Amino acid sequence: AQSVTQPDIHITVSEGASLELRCNYSYGATPYLFWYVQSPGQGLQLLLKYFSGDTLVQGIKGFEAEFKRSQSSFNLRKPSVHWSDAAEYFCAVGGMDTGRRALTFGSGTRLQVQP
Amino acid sequence: DAGVIQSPRHEVTEMGQEVTLRCKPISGHNSLFWYRQTMMRGLELLIYFNNNVPIDDSGMPEDRFSAKMPNASFSTLKIQPSEPRDSAVYFCASSLAQGYNEQFFGPGTRLTVL
Numbered sequence: 001a002q003s004v005t006q007p008d009i010h011i012t013v014s015e016g017a018s019l020e021l022r023c024n025y026s027y028g029a030t031p032y033l034f035w036y037v038q039s040p041g042q043g044l045q046l047l048l049k050y051f052s053g054d055t056l057v058q059g060i061k062g063f064e065a066e067f068k069r070s071q072s073s074f075n076l077r078k079p080s081v082h083w084s085d086a087a088e089y090f091c092a093v094g095g096m097d098t099g100r101r102a103l104t105f106g107s108g109t110r111l112q113v114q115p
Numbered sequence: 116d117a118g119v120i121q122s123p124r125h126e127v128t129e130m131g132q133e134v135t136l137r138c139k140p141i142s143g144h145n146s147l148f149w150y151r152q153t154m155m156r157g158l159e160l161l162i163y164f165n166n167n168v169p170i171d172d173s174g175m176p177e178d179r180f181s182a183k184m185p186n187a188s189f190s191t192l193k194i195q196p197s198e199p200r201d202s203a204v205y206f207c208a209s210s211l212a213q214g215y216n217e218q219f220f221g222p223g224t225r226l227t228v229l
Contacts, residue, residue, distance in 0.1 A: 044220040105158040
């Protein structure tokens with residue numbers, strides 16, 4: 001069965017500091033990996049995705065993520081955090097086969113940004 | 116494009132009442148997903164349709180829940196009878212069935228069952 005683990009429930013960083021959110025996955029085939037962000041009371045917005053090719057992917061709002069197959073990880077990074085980045089971040093895994101299209105989400109990491 | 120549209124945005128009902136949540140996917144998308152978000156269980160899939168046909172309903176909690184997709188532009192999730200433990204945010208998402216399965220999420224329906 002597929003699963004996603006986000007080991008950090010809550011992270012606090014100072015504005016301007018760098019950020020790394022961890023994500024580990026378990027998937028029995030070629031994974032499609034995603035990071036979504038959810039602001040309070042809002043829906044989920046896609047930050048970036050990995051399907052194949054270059055293992056370092058760029059997303060919106062200055063975020064990037066690196067796929068490491070050997071570590072089954074897909075960590076999200078940002079070199080300099082802005083106060084508006086405070087939100088909850090979800091890592092998700094899915095597949096291309098018809099039966100695997102639904103996403104399995106991690107439990108989320110809540111990011112707090114200190115001034 | 117207006118994105119995925121969900122209605123109502125908020126629903127407060129009493130235990131035992133029927134609740135119907137509605138979703139309009141992005142035009143041209145032929146996969147539709149219903150997810151539920153709770154503090155205890157996080158985001159979990161309820162059911163997924165491909166070309167209006169249910170593909171995976173293993174996440175539907177029990178017989179009180181049912182979902183339909185009568186056409187490519189409309190889906191409903193019904194709870195009858197509703198219970199307090201059904202209180203959650205229900206998200207609808209849609210995607211293209213071919214190729215990469217990037218899903219676009221609606222704003223969600225916050226359901227409170229008293």
